[in-house]
Amino acid sequence: MIGLLAEVPYWGQSLLRVLGGLVAVLLPAGTIVYIFLFKMMSFMQSRLGPMEAGPYGSMQLFAEVGKWLQKEDIVPDRADARIFKMAPIIVLVSTFLLVVVVPFGPDAFFTNFETGVFYALAVSSVSVLGILIAGWSSANKYSLLGGLRAAGQLIAYELPMVLAVMGVVIQAGTMNLQKIVVAQNSGSMFGIDVVGHPYVVSQFVGFIIFMIAIQAELTQAPFDMPIAESELVSGYMTEYSGFRFLIFFIGEFATAGVFAMIASVLFLGGWGVPFTWFGWTSIDDIANWMNFVGPLIMFTKMMLLVFIIMWIRFSYPRLREDQLQRFAWKGLIPVALANIMVTSILKVVF
Amino acid sequence: MIAQNIGFWTIAIVMIVAALRVVTTNNVVHAALWLVVVLAGAAAQYILLAAEFVAITQVLVYIGAVMVLFLFGTMLTRARIGSESDLNNTYKKLGVPVAGLMFAAMVVALSSSFGKEKIPDSPKVISTQEVSDQIFGQYLLPFWALSFVLLAAVVGAIVLARKD
Secondary structure, rough: OOOOOOOOOOOHHHHHHHHHHHHHHHHHHHHHHHHHHHHHHHOOOOOOOOOOOOOOHOOHHHHHHHHHHHHOOOOOOOOOOOHHHHHHHHHHHHHHHHHOOOOOOOOOOOOOOOOHHHHHHHHHHHHHHHHHHHHHHOOOHHHHHHHHHHHHHHHHHHHHHHHHHHHHHHHHHOOOOOHHHHHHHHEEEEOOOOOOOOOOHHOHHHHHHHHHHHHOOOOOOOOOHHHOOOHOHHHOOOOOOHHHHHHHHHHHHHHHHHHHHHHHHHHHOOOOHHHHHHHHOOOOOOOHHHHHHHHHHHHHHHHHHHHHHHHHHOOOOOOOOOOHHHHHHHHHHHHHHHHOHHHHHHHHHH | OHHHHHHHHHHHHHHHHHHHHHHHHHHHHHHHHHHHHHHHHHHHHHHOOOOHHHHHHHHHHHHHHHHHHHHHHHHHHHHOOHHHHHHHOHHHHHHHHHHHHHHHHHHHHHHHHHOOOOOOOOOOOOOOOHHHHHHOOOOHHHHHHHHHHHHHHHHHHHHHHHOO
C-alpha cells in the first residue's frame, strides 16, 4: 500500500491502512465462517445448514452478529471484571498485529518489515496471554483448566512452527516475507522455471509440520482440548457471552485466515505468479495490475489452505491431552530439527 | 527528533508506572500483567532505537514465552481472584535499599560510559544479517557458552523434577 499511495498525505495513508487491515482480517473471517463452518460442515453431515436468512442463508452471518451484539454483557460475580473484559481484546489485537506483515502485492503491503516472519511468529504468541487470563479471570474451574490446556498446547506447538519456518528462511536467505515471495516466483526447479519454485516442493516436510502446528495453534479439532465441550463445557470461553464471545469467535476464524495467508506466502508463492510468464526479472518490473490481482491470488490460496484445515477439523476425533503433548515434543520437533539440518547442509552444498 | 523524544518519554513514564504497580499490586496475576506492560514498553523503546530484531526477540521470548510460563506456573499453584494481604514478606525493608543501590549503580555505569554520546538523528538500521554475522563470528564462543549454561539448566530442571 505504501508504494501505491505515495502521493496521499500521511494521515490519509494511516487511515487507509487501518481500513485495509479491517478488510484483510474481517473479510476472510466472514467468508471462512459462511463457506466452511456453515455450509461445508453441513454438507459433510448430510444437512443443508442455514437456509432462511438471504439466498442459501448467505445473510446468516449478519443475523448472528446482530444477535450477539444485542445480548447482555455478563460478567460473573466472583470474576476479576477488568481482566475478564480485557482478555478477548488481547486475542483480537494479536490477530490485527499479525496481518500487518502479510504482503498482498508488489506495492500492496502494510509494512515491509525486514524481519517479517520473525515478527509474525512473535506476535502470534501474544494471543496465548489473552487466552490464559480469560481462563483465570472467569473464576470457574472449567475455564481455568481450559486456559491452562490452551497455554500448554500453544507453547508446545509454537516450537515446531518456528522450526518449520526456519527451513524456508534458510532457503530464501531472508526473513522478509516480500522477498520470500519474490524468491519463490523467480526461482526455478532443476532449470525449469514454468512454475517458479514454490517451497512446498523443496520444503514439503516443513510445510506439513507448519500446517499441523497451525491446526494446533488455532485449537481446531483434533487439537481442540482447550474447549473440549464434553469435558470442559467450553473451556476458557465458558463464561463469555454477547459481544465478548463474538470477539473470541471472530478472533478464531480471522487468525485461521491470517495464518493461512502466512503459510501461502511461505510455501505457495504468496501473491505472485511465476515471473517468467510475463518476462519480469525483479520486483521492480512487475506490472501495476498485480497490485489488484495479487490480493485475489492470495485469497484463493488462503481459502485452499483453510479448506484443508477445516476438512481435517470436521473429520478427525479429538486427541487426548498426553497424546497431544507427546506428538509435539517427541514427533514434530525432532523432525523439524532434522529438516533444518538437511536444509542447511543442502544449502551449503549447492 | 522531537517525535522520538515524545515517544520515548511517553513510553518511559508508562513503564515506570507499570513497574511500580508490579510491586505494589495485591494480586499475583495482576503483578505479572503489569510486568508484561513493562516488557512491552522495553520492546517499544528498542523499536525507537531502530533495533528491530532485538525488539521482536523481546516480544517473542519475554512476553510470548517467559510471561506465559510465569502465569502458567502461578495459575497452577496459587492465583486467587481478588487481593491477597500476605504477598509482602519481611524482606521488604531489605529490598528497597538494594533496589536503590542497583539503580544508582546503573546510572553511574551508563552515564560514565555513554554520558557524552548522542544518538545520531537518523540512527543506522542494523540489519539482522549483520547481527547474526556478529553473533556467529566475533561472539561465537560466548554464544556457545551461554547455550551450554541454558542446556545445563534444562538438564538440571529435569533431574530435579523427575522422581524415578
